[in-house]
Amino acid sequence: xxxxxxxxxxxxxxxxxxxxxxxxxxxxxxxxxxxxxxxxxxxxxxxxxxxxxxxxxxxxxxxxxxxxxxxxxxxxxxxxxxxxxxxxxxxxxxxxxxxxxxxxxxxxxxxxxxxxxxxxxxxxxxxxxxxxxxxxxxxxxxxxxxxxxxxxxxxxxxxxxxxxxxxxxxxxxxxxxxxxxxxxxxxxxxxxxxxxxxxxxxxxxxxxxxxx
Ligand SMILES: NC(=O)c1ccc[n+]([C@@H]2O[C@H](COP(=O)([O-])OP(=O)(O)OC[C@H]3O[C@@H](n4cnc5c(N)ncnc54)[C@H](OP(=O)(O)O)[C@@H]3O)[C@@H](O)[C@H]2O)c1
Numbered sequence: 001x002x003x004x005x006x007x008x009x010x011x012x013x014x015x016x017x018x019x020x021x022x023x024x025x026x027x028x029x030x031x032x033x034x035x036x037x038x039x040x041x042x043x044x045x046x047x048x049x050x051x052x053x054x055x056x057x058x059x060x061x062x063x064x065x066x067x068x069x070x071x072x073x074x075x076x077x078x079x080x081x082x083x084x085x086x087x088x089x090x091x092x093x094x095x096x097x098x099x100x101x102x103x104x105x106x107x108x109x110x111x112x113x114x115x116x117x118x119x120x121x122x123x124x125x126x127x128x129x130x131x132x133x134x135x136x137x138x139x140x141x142x143x144x145x146x147x148x149x150x151x152x153x154x155x156x157x158x159x160x161x162x163x164x165x166x167x168x169x170x171x172x173x174x175x176x177x178x179x180x181x182x183x184x185x186x187x188x189x190x191x192x193x194x195x196x197x198x199x200x201x202x203x204x205x206x207x208x209x210x211x212x
Contacts, residue, residue, distance in 0.1 A: 005026055007063075057079070090141060137163070158182050
């Protein structure tokens with residue numbers, strides 16, 4: 001099984017780090033090309049390679065870790081997904097520029113982000129339209145990337161919520177999550193689990209649970 005990561009920012013590198021720690025091989029990409037990731041892959045060791053977005057997108061499981069505004073542009077034009085698994089890590093938010101003027105109407109301003117209005121739709125439904133033929137599993141989106149570590153400092157395993165509509169895809173992703181050392185919890189179908197664990201304002205978003 002091959003794994004690709006599209007996006008090498010806070011979340012993409014956080015995911016690559018947990019793959020590297022578990023010895024799971026993956027190809028990671030960003031917008032600037034593999035050479036710009038030389039330092040990262042040297043730091044992470046042999047299991048993580050730098051590649052182009054197209055190379056990462058060819059994997060059996062493709063982790064999409066780009067900003068919501070970039071999703072359509074980055075993954076919309078990639079070759080056919082043909083039943084491969086795409087992990088949607090996104091939350092529909094805009095990242096605020098540092099020093100942006102105060103906005104009392106933005107309940108997430110303290111976090112440096114602003115919700116994007118999807119007209120009542122949930123984000124994975126919109127995301128799925130960009131990857132026709134893929135089997136989408138929502139994962140890695142409910143925790144701050146800085147806290148993405150399988151072992152809790154107080155003992156036990158960090159819980160990762162996931163959801164999706166394809167039982168086999170979910171079973172493969174669950175096995176991967178277990179290999180990484182996290183404790184997976186299945187939140188059900190994409191239109192149930194997605195809204196539960198997504199910003200804004202899923203009740204499980206930003207919930208860092210520990211399985212003792
Ligand atoms: N940060 C978190 O704590 C967190 C937690 C949960 C979920 N998420 C979600 O994860 C996603 C990524 O967030 P982030 O914080 O990691 O954002 P980020 O730090 O801004 O990283 C975005 C990455 O996307 C890359 N990218 C843009 N165009 C690309 C292309 N054509 N091909 C490949 N990569 C491309 C950028 O490449 P360059 O580096 O070359 O610019 C950058 O590495 C968002 O949807 C966010 O909502 C983030």
